[in-house]
């Protein structure tokens with residue numbers, strides 16, 4: 054969103070879309086509490102670099118299609134930029150820019166030596182074969198060669214991308230260098246330098262955050278009834294972790310809709326079913342509900358783990374949960390934030406709650422650089438330590454200043470990035 058000064062000087066920028074405006078408006082709510090200089094704040098409203106590419110790809114039927122791809126790097130002041138790559142029909146420059154901004158605050162909040170980036174290809178992965186996805190990935194990676202690298206920008210999985218996507222990216226990059234460069238991406242298969250527990254890390258981190266919140270609220274996690282929107286990497290693992298800790302998951306959903314059973318769902322069987330059939334469509338037990346209905350179910354904890362903009366001014370007043378945990382990035386609109394605060398429903402914000410993924414990505418990068426690998430228990434313990442430390446700092450600021458946890462989380466991230474920018478003298 055254009056600041057007053059910017060609006061006087063030039064027309065709105067290419068990434069100025071509703072999601073980007075949300076990211077900037079959240080930033081503007083936090084800046085007065087962060088105590089950074091207005092010039093530093095102005096710099097941080099802009100990504101450092103935005104890259105648009107065209108990926109010509111041959112489909113299995115011989116047709117040739119050009120897919121647009123994006124990579125936005127928001128801030129490199131603390132280190133290489135870091136963030137996922139998503140495949141989705143809606144991917145745009147503005148979406149990647151907003152997600153890159155959030156990655157910057159997330160990495161700073163977790164005290165990881167990275168800045169934020171995000172990228173993606175505008176395509177419909179559900180309609181594409183594995184061979185087509187491989188060709189898109191390799192072409193997209195080739196186009197990104199000038200701007201990615203272990204010390205520049207390190208991609209990772211996000212929506213509809215996974216370990217296999219990262220293996221193709223790592224291979225395409227390595228072929229250009231002439232030797233294996235595992236540290237150029239994270240979230241790879243373990244056989245080529247991936248880390249144990251990266252696959253589970255985001256969902257497990259979501260539940261670590263929920264567990265810490267329950268302790269502070271004096272709730273027993275094992276007594277909570279939970280609804281999880283999104284049953285992919287983040288939502289599927291979060292649902293399993295909740296069950297493992299004794300909570301009852303009463304509803305889950307994917308694009309095909311939701312399944313609800315007030316007595317609790319059999320998450321391991323549902324995960325196996327979704328893996329085999331590609332979705333929950335056709336799952337026979339429980340009642341079917343739409344995604345809209347699922348969000349409005351009466352429950353204790355609502356985990357949003359699908360995508361952005363799910364709770365808005367249209368449904369925020371209809372939610373019947375006591376706590377929201379944002380596994381997805383940007384699932385709650387600004388207007389919904391205000392409505393939920395008014396209603397006394399706290400939100401565990403995305404940049405804190407889903408930070409387990411990038412944290413174990415950092416562990417993976419460190420292991421790759423050192424060619425020395427750690428065990429599962431060690432990684433899980435290191436992750437819990439970092440997530441709890443970030444949670445405690447956010448909780449404290451939120452209570453000290455009587456501000457929402459989202460603003461408190463942003464304040465801690467923005468303060469550290471602002472201080473680094475000032476120390477480096479990047480704004481003479």
Ligand SMILES: NC(=O)C1=CN([C@@H]2O[C@H](COP(=O)(O)OP(=O)(O)OC[C@H]3O[C@@H](n4cnc5c(N)ncnc54)[C@H](OP(=O)(O)O)[C@@H]3O)[C@@H](O)[C@H]2O)C=CC1
Nearest residue numbers: 211212213255283284285286287307308359381382407410
């Ligand atoms: N993967 C990671 O490590 C991290 C991911 N995130 C964020 O978490 C969110 C989910 O990512 P991830 O789990 O990796 O992605 P996946 O592609 O693995 O899973 C997404 C899930 O959400 C479902 N979904 C998509 N759109 C809708 C919708 N409109 N309503 C209901 N369900 C929907 C998908 O259904 P279907 O399978 O049928 O398409 C799928 O079950 C994103 O916002 C991402 O940016 C954040 C931090 C790290």
Ligand SMILES: O=C(O)CCC(=O)C(=O)O
Nearest residue numbers: 136137209211410411414
């Ligand atoms: O693991 C990573 O590097 C990035 C994960 C990500 O894209 C996110 O946290 O939104």
